[in-house]
Amino acid sequence: MNYTFLDNAATTPMDKEVIEEINDKMINVFGNASSTNFYGRQAKGVLETSRHTIAQSIGAKDTEIVFTSGGTESDNTAIISTALSRSEQGKHIITTAVEHEAVMKSMAYLENLGFDVTYLKPNEEGSITSEQVQSSLTDETILVSVMYGNNETGAINPISEIGELLKDSQALFHVDAVQAYGNYDLDVNDLHVDFLSTSAHKINGPKFIGFLYIRDGIVIPSYLKGGDQETKRRAGTENVPAIAGFAKAVELISGVDKQKLQEKYFGYKKIIFDILRQNDIKFEVNGSTKIESLNQILNIYLPGIERGILLTRLDIDGYGISGGSACTAGSLEPSHVISAMFGEESPRLNESIRISFGKYNNEEEIKNFSEALVKIVKDLDNIN
Missing domain, CATH: 3.40.640.10 (Type I PLP-dependent aspartate aminotransferase-like (Major domain))
Structure with a gap:
């Protein structure tokens, strides 16, 4: 794999x-x-x-x-x-x-x-x-x-x-x-x-x-x-x-043009957004949807989809992402960042994932990941 x-x-x-x-x-x-x-x-x-x-x-x-x-x-x-x-x-x-x-x-x-x-x-x-x-x-x-x-x-x-x-x-x-x-x-x-x-x-x-x-x-x-x-x-x-x-x-x-680098990562975000929307997957972005952000990082809320299960399913399918900061995500404790933004009772704390891009990623990988995410979310929705 x-x-x-x-x-x-x-x-x-x-x-x-x-x-x-x-x-x-x-x-x-x-x-x-x-x-x-x-x-x-x-x-x-x-x-x-x-x-x-x-x-x-x-x-x-x-x-x-x-x-x-x-x-x-x-x-x-x-x-x-x-x-x-x-x-x-x-x-x-x-x-x-x-x-x-x-x-x-x-x-x-x-x-x-x-x-x-x-x-x-x-x-x-x-x-x-x-x-x-x-x-x-x-x-x-x-x-x-x-x-x-x-x-x-x-x-x-x-x-x-x-x-x-x-x-x-x-x-x-x-x-x-x-x-x-x-x-x-x-x-x-x-x-x-x-x-x-x-x-x-x-x-x-x-x-x-x-x-x-x-x-x-x-x-x-x-x-x-x-x-x-x-x-x-x-x-x-x-x-x-x-x-x-x-x-x-x-x-x-x-020697890397940082503006072009951020535009490339912003394009990766758009690929994910487009594929999720085309497949009627409900989601919201935790953070800004504007280009003025660290576009290598995308944190999305998937209502009703438990983070731990989703991370495991994606890992089995060959995709390594996280639920938040690597320094705390190993315990799957609720994110203090999401809590500060939306409150301690927000379902986003347990239904959000972080995807982050790097120099070795490409558009084909992002498309394949997005399609895998759609399939898993639909499977989990059917179970729920």
Whole structure:
């Protein structure tokens, strides 16, 4: 059976060129980048060349890129280290009710330490407004953390507007851009952000590597305690082969027209919509139907169709999708994102699925998936 992978928001398959780059560096550049001998200098050279490639991809300086183990560590570092180091200036933080668990659980941890967190409620398209941020700001606000695009619905937030709003505030601005990076052109200066989190495995790179952008002039303590790597901002020996693989993945996406990429994914959405409508399948989109979203992500509500059963049937038929965030979907717990958008009693919590596209998908796969989805939904409707 040919298996079609449509869970790219959870992870993406590594590009062959990335794998080759990692293998080469594992074999030929095995030194510790902190060592001063030949092998260490060789590793340091690869590390800094990779840092430069990645910095250029977001309009940053090389010195503003700190390598981490991925999006979770980047989010944790930006949020917790900032809060703990700036608590004398205030203990108020603003975020949204639809952030990734890496942000939500960081906020819960800080609340237990006495910080006050405001969770902005999204509209039914899953986004918030800059006006909501403005009305929630106080003299005690030290940090605002808002994701660029949602990992379950694809909803995009007005990051540049929020960044502009915060320029005259003491509050630092953190953006989780894990899903947006590589799918949209991002420039940290245009967005007016102080921190930006990414993860390589969302752009056909390796797992367990990412970076945190920290604007020059902002000093926060290393979240991990240990050596002085990453100019004392992230302790631990750098994973040079993975970082080189990350840089290769960035090189491969740098020449991609992001607008055309989003138009292609929007076209995939339309194929699914058209086939469902042609077959009289009732559905609604959880999120925006406009092109101004992360179009690689589609979250749809299928009334009366239990999510767990549908996911199993699709998996048996050779289609890999999910019920929401991969970090929570394994337990099939109701989505906090859908709950924030539609309420805790909404049937959407247990009758919605997430489909997410990637560079290796094509129109034929999307058509075949849509037809399989129609057949399964009709079968389940007949059983019900």
